[in-house]
Amino acid sequence: MELASNGYLDMELLRFTTAGSVDDGKSTLIGRLLYDSKSIFEDQMEAVRQASMVRGHEEVNLALLTDGLRAEREQGITIDVAYRYFATPRRKFIIADTPGHIQYTRNMVTGASTAHAALILVDARQGVLEQTLRHAYIASLLRIPHVVFCINKMDLAGFGQNVFSDITAQLRAFELKLGLQFVHFVPVSAKWGDNVVDRSERMPWYEGPTLLELLEEIPVGAGIGPGARFPVQYVVRPNSDAFHDYRGYAGRVAGGCFAVGDKVQVLPSGQESVIASIDLYRESLTETSGAQSVTIRLRDDVDVSRGDMLVKNDPLPVTGQDIVAMICWMNPRALRQGNKYILRHTSAEVRCVVRTLESRVQISTLEEVVPCDALEMNGLGRIRLRTTRPLVFDAYRDNRNTGSFVLIDEGTFETVGAGMIVC
Amino acid sequence: MEYMNHSTRSHLRELEAESIFVLREVAAQFERPALLFSGGKDSIVMTWLALKAFYPARLPFPLVHIDTGHNFPETIHYRDALVEQTGARLIVGSVQDSIDRGRVVEEKGFHASRNMLQTVTLLDTIAQHGLDCCMGGARRDEEKARAKERFFSHRDEFGQWDPRNQRPELWNLFNGRKHMGEHFRVFPLSNWTEMDIWQYILLEGIEMPSLYFTHEREVFCRDGVWLAALPCIPRRDSESVEVHRVRCRTIGDITCTGLTLSEANSLEDIICEIAATRVTERGGRADDKRSESAMEDRKKEGYF
Known part of the structure; x- marks a missing residue:
């Protein structure tokens, strides 16, 4: 069985969020990503084909793949954060699809809070709107490492290079002000699929990666800060004969790395102790890796409960x-x-x-x-x-x-x- | 094997860490939580993750099984063996009881199912045991309405879900605050896909009910879906019984569990089969086919 050797069981996970204004084709873009990356099943596609016909649309409306709730199907807008999943042979993706309607901006913050990358849609005909800047600002505020501006509806702008470079220049002017970390620009037509998964033949002037290529290449960091931080979630005390004196602090590493033998402080009390063991079910680890959920035992009998944090002085919080x-x-x-x-x-x-x-x-x-x-x-x-x-x-x-x-x-x-x- | 190493940044390990975090938040934030156990693969994986989250202590919450009375016997055997092995507490809510006590009326006809009736039994069980949080194995990739569900989903005193008024959920900060009479549904597997579930079962070597592997069974075909030829599903004269090699892709109540013609005999076979499949797993679920927004309507009423 090649499941292990081909990396199938060990793919990277990229979480990204999408934002745009009303009607700039965000649902269509996501539908296109899912459809062209072959993540759509026959029964889902058939349902969309039927629904498009009932509504009298000329072509199959890919936006219907993701518009989940009845109210949105009726109003034609997305009203809440929806999560989508797809995988390519290289990566697994989680999309937090957030609505562009102004009163629902809180949802973009929600979707952005766990994202490695943000996709912000710009309608090629409309250019940069206040909503575009709001979304870019939120991405910078939430410290999303990568921001991808998708200049969409290029088909309605004659696939013109000038349209793309004008919008790019406008956004570049704000980029410095916003303090974004890594910024990318891709000209696309979600409706026809240009530069989404497959390269566009109608925009030969664009030499960068397609949207999916970009999403497959954006580095996925460890996702946690450098200083060692372990907020205690729950105290594990079995009170059983086999584990009579067991007292473990369960939590998820929120920064840095902890190893057996490390000197730690319990904050806010300031008591000090040393890590005696790091348990993950029946295994004992020598050190943690990334944002692992583990149970830590200390050498000394110190007073630790939920809400306390184990930290190392590298530096202290x-x-x-x-x-x-x-x-x-x-x-x-x-x-x-x-x-x-x-x-x-x-x-x-x-x-x-x-x-x-x-x-x-x-x-x-x-x-x-x-x-x-x-x-x-x-x-x-x-x-x-x-x-x-x-x-x-x-x-x-x-x-x-x-x-x-x-x-x-x-x-x-x-x-x-x-x-x-x-x- | 290299992929068994915890230090790899496997997506499965990341999903595992996230789910364990959610399970521990539930134990810490609620007074009387419970884990809804259906006997299907998702609730089996959720139970496994819960065992890991609190080891070496026992589960700090009971398992709740809503029994429609139309379960495959294999499901009940698996459930009882699991309870025996782990020392978990089990609460069974019976749909048959709800029918006998006149709380619900049994559906009639060829498409009769106890699926809708489960909601009443579930809400009654929650009230009877004073549960303030029920964890479910639902995943967001299953169905369109599920895609909007939060990890911590607030339910009003009628057990209903209001999709337009959900609490924003940011970072990994879960808000389980509630008023008297309200409760939460929590979905620790929200970010898992069907493929992730099977890969994880393989990675961890979790024992699964035999129904998931190929076996010979008397079946009949209705609306393009193979169903088990058992007395709890009345058949039309035109629906003839055949014997085929089948397996379950999802396990629910017998009346709404579509069977897949399959030769898959191992976890590796199942993973390859899913990778090649062109129909979603809920494609075989009769309960979703009632209308375009069937799931959304059931969820608003307080369904799982």
Whole structure:
């Protein structure tokens, strides 16, 4: 059996998100990626063929492959984050497909939070819109390493090189301002498949990779920051005869690497101990690799519970109650100075108060505007928080796991804000 | 074998780590969680991951089986053996009981299925045992409405899902806060595909029910789908019984489990078969064929 030798059981996983404005063909592009990479099954295709016919579309409408909910099929727009899966012989992909409609921008932040790459669609006829910049800004704010601008509907722009280079130049001007890490541009026609999976014969002037080639080549990093961080999720105590004194700290590595024998600190208490063993089911590991879920035992009988973090001094994270963060607001009830929320950060949960709402980001100019007294739904701003108990954190730019948090409304328990710690 | 090494960045190890993280969040955030066990491959893998997540402790939650009374006997044997081996607690919710107590009315006719009735039994079981979170083995790649599901899916006091008002889910921060009477459905396998499930079963050497491998069985064909010729599915005169070598691609209630003509005799065979297949696994599920949004409608009512 060649399952092992051909790497079938050991592929890389790339998570990417997609964003675009209404009607710029995002669902069609994803439908095209799935269809041309042969990820669509016959019964799915037959259902789409039937549905297209019923709606009186001339051709098979690939967008119907991904528009899942009844309300969206009726309105013709995607209303929530939907996840899609496909694989090529080289990689497995998870797509977080997010809607472009302005009131649903919170969903792009959701989809972007776990992504290695962002695909942002631009309608070749419309050029760069405020929505395009909003999406690019969110990608930069969430520190998505790779941003791919797909200039779509090139068929309706005569497959012209000028159209593509004008839009590229416009976006380049913002790129520096946004501080994006790696930026790519691909001219495509999702409807006809040009440069999506197969190279376009109608745009010979474009010499770069097709969209799928690009997605197969983008490096997938370890995905976690360098400093060793282990938020304790759950304490494993079997209380059985066979494992009478077993006390293990279960969690998922949120940064760096831990090895048996390493000296660790338990924060926020500051107690020190040494790693006695790293358990993964019946196996014992000598060290962790990437974002593994393991159970760590310590040599000393120290007081550790959920919400604490095991760390190494390489360097230490911040332990404190005052936090400055960028926040994306996701609820119709606005964020105001003085409001109190539940704050969830790694496995810790504390209460917090918004000390000051320092500024709001003006998307059209990408500038922070002061002063402001409320942050409305889909607004982005900078806030200063005070927590009831100390949190153990890093800046978001250094570690996406220990630098992120969500705010929860104390009355409704809805998730109302997504925060990225500045310092 | 090299791919057995934990230090490889295998996609399976990444999915495993993510699912174990979710299972531990459930144990930490809820007071009375439970794992919905159907006897199918997804709930078997979920149980396996749960055993890994809490080892060497036993599962900190019971397994809940909603029994339609129309199960393959192999499923029940497998379930009981698993409970015996792991010392897990088992709660069985019986659809037959719901029928006997007049909570639901049995469907009639050739397409009668207890699939819809399960929802009532499930919600009754949740209420009876005061469960505040049920973990299901559903995957987002199964069906269009599932693709929008969160890992932590909030349900109101009627057990209903409101797809337009889901909580945003960011990074790996799961919000399980709820009011009295509300509960959560949590899907630790959200990001797995059918192929990932089988590859993982092979990688881990998980024992599977014999129904997944080829066997000879009396079957009949209805609307292009092979079904088991057993008394709980009434047949039309025109539907004649034949004997074929078949296997299950999904296992559910007998009345809605389509069988695949197959010679696949090992996990490797199954993986090759799936790689070559041109129809989705739910293509054989009679319950999805009722309308274009059948799954969405059932989920809103509180289905799995």
